[in-house]
Amino acid sequence: MTIGNTNIVGTLRPKLTKDELAWLKVELEDQRKRYDKIVQEQEALTPQREKWVKEFMERIQVRGVHVHFNIRRVVPKSEIRPRDGRPLQVIY
Amino acid sequence: MARPHIEPFVDRDVSFKKLTMPGFKPGVNYKMLSIDKDTGACTMTVQYDAGFKQPPGFCYSEHEFLLMEGSLTIGGKKWQKGLYSFVPAGVSLPAMSTDEGALLLVFYNFGPPSFVESDKDHQNADRTDFKMVDSYQGMDWQNSTLFPATAPGCLLKILHIDKRTFGMTFLYCMTPGFWQDNISYHDCAEEAYHIWGTSWMMQFGELPTGGYFWRPAYINHGCFASELGILAIGRTDGDLHNYFHHDPFSTPEENHERAASRLARMKPALYNWILTSEHNHLPHDFEYPNDTYKTEGWDTGIHMHDDGQVHHHSASGAHSHLGGNKKKKKK
Numbered sequence: 114m115t116i117g118n119t120n121i122v123g124t125l126r127p128k129l130t131k132d133e134l135a136w137l138k139v140e141l142e143d144q145r146k147r148y149d150k151i152v153q154e155q156e157a158l159t160p161q162r163e164k165w166v167k168e169f170m171e172r173i174q175v176r177g178v179h180v181h182f183n184i185r186r187v188v189p190k191s192e193i194r195p196r197d198g199r200p201l202q203v204i205y
Numbered sequence: 206m207a208r209p210h211i212e213p214f215v216d217r218d219v220s221f222k223k224l225t226m227p228g229f230k231p232g233v234n235y236k237m238l239s240i241d242k243d244t245g246a247c248t249m250t251v252q253y254d255a256g257f258k259q260p261p262g263f264c265y266s267e268h269e270f271l272l273m274e275g276s277l278t279i280g281g282k283k284w285q286k287g288l289y290s291f292v293p294a295g296v297s298l299p300a301m302s303t304d305e306g307a308l309l310l311v312f313y314n315f316g317p318p319s320f321v322e323s324d325k326d327h328q329n330a331d332r333t334d335f336k337m338v339d340s341y342q343g344m345d346w347q348n349s350t351l352f353p354a355t356a357p358g359c360l361l362k363i364l365h366i367d368k369r370t371f372g373m374t375f376l377y378c379m380t381p382g383f384w385q386d387n388i389s390y391h392d393c394a395e396e397a398y399h400i401w402g403t404s405w406m407m408q409f410g411e412l413p414t415g416g417y418f419w420r421p422a423y424i425n426h427g428c429f430a431s432e433l434g435i436l437a438i439g440r441t442d443g444d445l446h447n448y449f450h451h452d453p454f455s456t457p458e459e460n461h462e463r464a465a466s467r468l469a470r471m472k473p474a475l476y477n478w479i480l481t482s483e484h485n486h487l488p489h490d491f492e493y494p495n496d497t498y499k500t501e502g503w504d505t506g507i508h509m510h511d512d513g514q515v516h517h518h519s520a521s522g523a524h525s526h527l528g529g530n531k532k533k534k535k536k
């Protein structure tokens with residue numbers, strides 16, 4: 114849970130054993146490397162992503178943006194929030 | 206409790222490791238997809254070697270699995286790919302074996318993998334929600350009943366819903382030629398694994414077969430498309446509401462605040478009630494009178510005050526906005 118309900122009995126032994134802690138430490142180090150690699154790969158995708166975003170912004174002003182299921186709405190230019198130099202960060 | 210933003214990660218790019226934790230029999234191999242730094246809760250692809258056998262036993266953590274390739278005999282019944290099981294904490298599974306080997310996706314939802322040999326449930330286990338179902342041959346595809354819904358061509362099979370949180374596990378598919386032109390985020394974390402096929406998102410590019418993500422709450426994703434279609438399994442850790450919009454540059458903090466402002470606009474009675482009782486008040490639910498809520502360690506505990514300052518704080522650190530001008534001030 115993002116915020117835990119303490120009455121959901123999701124685990125019957127919440128305190129980790131020594132073996133589990135050692136395993137977790139190794140896994141977290143691997144995960145940190147995976148995360149760093151993802152950040153790099155996604156950074157490299159930036160020029161392509163900027164193009165995709167530009168195409169999306171054009172499409173929603175012609176074909177429309179999905180509001181619900183098959184309902185679309187063409188977005189008027191006045192409803193496009195200016196970018197104002199905002200970065201296009203995708204990994205947090 | 207927190208897992209970082211892992212998106213995208215393709216497990217075909219890495220090799221299996223042997224699971225050697227105490228309790229597990231030889232022949233269990235895994236690829237870690239994401240893991241919680243505090244609890245050890247994790248999602249993994251798991252490969253059982255041909256000939257693998259496991260006696261009856263339980264796991265301390267609630268877990269779920271989907272059989273993706275091969276076959277598994279559980280308690281004398283042979284299952285093919287598509288078997289989905291939800292196993293509450295401490296519920297004993299019958300003896301398990303596979304002649305040809307098996308590939309599974311396994312979610313350990315609250316703690317690390319563990320296995321205790323036992324043909325009886327743990328004394329504190331609650332078996333009520335235990336299930337085993339043939340999700341491929343025994344369940345129908347349905348249109349999304351969420352509101353607002355994903356675009357036509359994205360179909361669901363709901364495998365499990367947590368009755369308290371509405372966190373859910375589901376199979377989903379996209380038809381060939383699927384497209385959805387909006388940007389989405391949620392109040393909950395979302396994870397998914399591609400069993401087959403490639404889809405595309407404007408932020409992260411293509412997610413192929415074996416592709417996985419764990420995405421914390423309030424992070425933009427979409428628009429979406431799939432040329433040839435996909436089959437995937439997804440899971441959330443809370444109620445899945447689709448907040449759609451079309452600003453590719455909005456931040457998680459802005460998305461979070463927008464979600465709160467929509468609550469104020471769409472459910473003003475609820476929003477005002479929360480405000481009048483101070484926002485750290487823990488509400489009482491007559492249906493679950495003994496529930497309490499742990500708010501420490503909330504991984505997205507960031508919000509914006511009227512003074513324009515963004516800061517982190519644990520939600521248990523009591524403070525009030527009521528003395529300020531929160532309700533009066535129009536931004």
Ligand SMILES: [Fe+2]
Nearest residue numbers: 389391395426
């Ligand atoms: Fe989503």
